[in-house]
Amino acid sequence: MAKKASSLFTPKKTQQYPIVIPRDKHTLSRSNLSSNAVKVLYRLNKEGYDAYLVGGCIRDHLIDMEPKDFDVVTSATPEEVHAIFSNSRLIGRRFRLVHVTFGREIIEVSTFRANANPDSDTSDSKATNNSLKGKDSARSSHGIILRDNVWGDIEQDAQRRDFTFNALYYNVADFSIHDYCGGLEDIQARQVRIIGDAGQRYQEDPVRMLRAVRFAAKLGFDIEPETAAPIKEIAHLLDHIPPARLFEEVLKLLGSGNGVATYHLLKEYGLFHYLFPETDDLIRSNWQSPSINVEAFILQGLSNTDKRLSEGKSTAPYFLYAILLWPKVLFRHEEFLAQGLPETPALHQAASYVLDNQVAHTSIPRRFSTPMREIWDLQFRLPKRFGKRAFTLEKHPRFRAAFDFILIREESGSDLNNLGEWWQSFQDADEKERRNLINQADPLKNGKKAPTKRRIRRRKPNTKRTSFDTTDSTQNE
Numbered sequence: 001m002a003k004k005a006s007s008l009f010t011p012k013k014t015q016q017y018p019i020v021i022p023r024d025k026h027t028l029s030r031s032n033l034s035s036n037a038v039k040v041l042y043r044l045n046k047e048g049y050d051a052y053l054v055g056g057c058i059r060d061h062l063i064d065m066e067p068k069d070f071d072v073v074t075s076a077t078p079e080e081v082h083a084i085f086s087n088s089r090l091i092g093r094r095f096r097l098v099h100v101t102f103g104r105e106i107i108e109v110s111t112f113r114a115n116a117n118p119d120s121d122t123s124d125s126k127a128t129n130n131s132l133k134g135k136d137s138a139r140s141s142h143g144i145i146l147r148d149n150v151w152g153d154i155e156q157d158a159q160r161r162d163f164t165f166n167a168l169y170y171n172v173a174d175f176s177i178h179d180y181c182g183g184l185e186d187i188q189a190r191q192v193r194i195i196g197d198a199g200q201r202y203q204e205d206p207v208r209m210l211r212a213v214r215f216a217a218k219l220g221f222d223i224e225p226e227t228a229a230p231i232k233e234i235a236h237l238l239d240h241i242p243p244a245r246l247f248e249e250v251l252k253l254l255g256s257g258n259g260v261a262t263y264h265l266l267k268e269y270g271l272f273h274y275l276f277p278e279t280d281d282l283i284r285s286n287w288q289s290p291s292i293n294v295e296a297f298i299l300q301g302l303s304n305t306d307k308r309l310s311e312g313k314s315t316a317p318y319f320l321y322a323i324l325l326w327p328k329v330l331f332r333h334e335e336f337l338a339q340g341l342p343e344t345p346a347l348h349q350a351a352s353y354v355l356d357n358q359v360a361h362t363s364i365p366r367r368f369s370t371p372m373r374e375i376w377d378l379q380f381r382l383p384k385r386f387g388k389r390a391f392t393l394e395k396h397p398r399f400r401a402a403f404d405f406i407l408i409r410e411e412s413g414s415d416l417n418n419l420g421e422w423w424q425s426f427q428d429a430d431e432k433e434r435r436n437l438i439n440q441a442d443p444l445k446n447g448k449k450a451p452t453k454r455r456i457r458r459r460k461p462n463t464k465r466t467s468f469d470t471t472d473s474t475q476n477e
């Protein structure tokens, strides 16, 4: 809790940085740390380099949260780190660093960096020549940092970090914590504060706006007014971030257990629009459809994901993306139906339309878009349970996800004729009960009118037929 931080830090009016908190004045000890991270720190020290733990692991410990990972920062260059650890590899171009692997655990080791002066940026060719010497930086015409590989010292490194609570360093040589930017005070005040001028720091890297709301939601902190002030106006800078990077950020934002809180902040600061413009347009236009209440559905999907994560269950990125894009799929589906397309082709075209538009904003690898399409497809197949279909559908590799999706639709107010309950009973039932359930759901045996199949008009035998496919809505069943 913040209590811990407050007990170890009392801000003075004219504070000199860094503030050094000795080992007996804080609660972070080696037993709280990943033993692999400690091994990396000691080894770097032994080789004569400075090495600290930095970022989320210190911050999270001070507010009594379980750190997600352990990041190390050192005076050694990536090549020097790589040479020390045989179990390591060099990664990244925009931001070069080293991954040291211990089984499934990866310790990320980066080199102290200085804020590259935008006026003295190297040109592309020079940048390549200088990259090994740590002078490799470049910016786009919008002022966005394209490469950030200018090495520096620990003080410079602190200044180029994003938020004050992320510029806390743990020194394994004497077990002290070094605070370079007032992070301890901000933890105590429970606020997210950017280091330096907010507008400029977002301009350099617009993803910092997303990180501000992510940390506010995760930590339950406020965004300090000056840190919050420019966001709405420059949220559009996110359009210049590569879709692959935004794909990853969305998973961290909405798929890490604080999806609902993060969604509200993304909406409040106008950031959601630059991640899911089509979904946001539907919400803003207050699109009314009997089949969905868009925002209620998104929130239900996010709260379901948060709940699963809090129970230690797994969640799949494709499920989250399927939720976030489903409203627009339905919208386009309705449009294509109105244009006279049969149900299944209308759905496939709607899915393609939505995915093609979305990848301009956040990429969606094919290994995710395929299961997303399957979940959407099953939304139209799960209601058709007659004969042997229920048994076949239940064996579909995406059945479980599609069933969960149905539950979320119902929980958010869509009337699907108790479809979720039926499928739950079907899964729980023995063979005999299953037959009964199928009979109850069969409109023919149940006295209801059977769904009308569109009639294929018979042609005269001598009529020349085109090769055009007239298959009707039942083609996919």
Ligand code: ATP
Pocket (backbone or CB within 6 Å): 054, 055, 056, 057, 068, 069, 071, 160, 161, 162, 163, 166, 167, 205, 207, 208
């Ligand atoms: P978590 O891992 O819990 O999400 P974290 O703070 O460790 O949070 P990482 O993405 O692992 O975040 O980054 C590690 C550290 O690197 C951060 O604490 C911050 O100091 C710095 N950092 C990361 N991204 C940026 C950025 N876009 N701009 C400036 N500094 C950054």
Ligand code: MG
Pocket (backbone or CB within 6 Å): 055, 056, 057, 068, 069, 070, 071
């Ligand atoms: Mg981290």
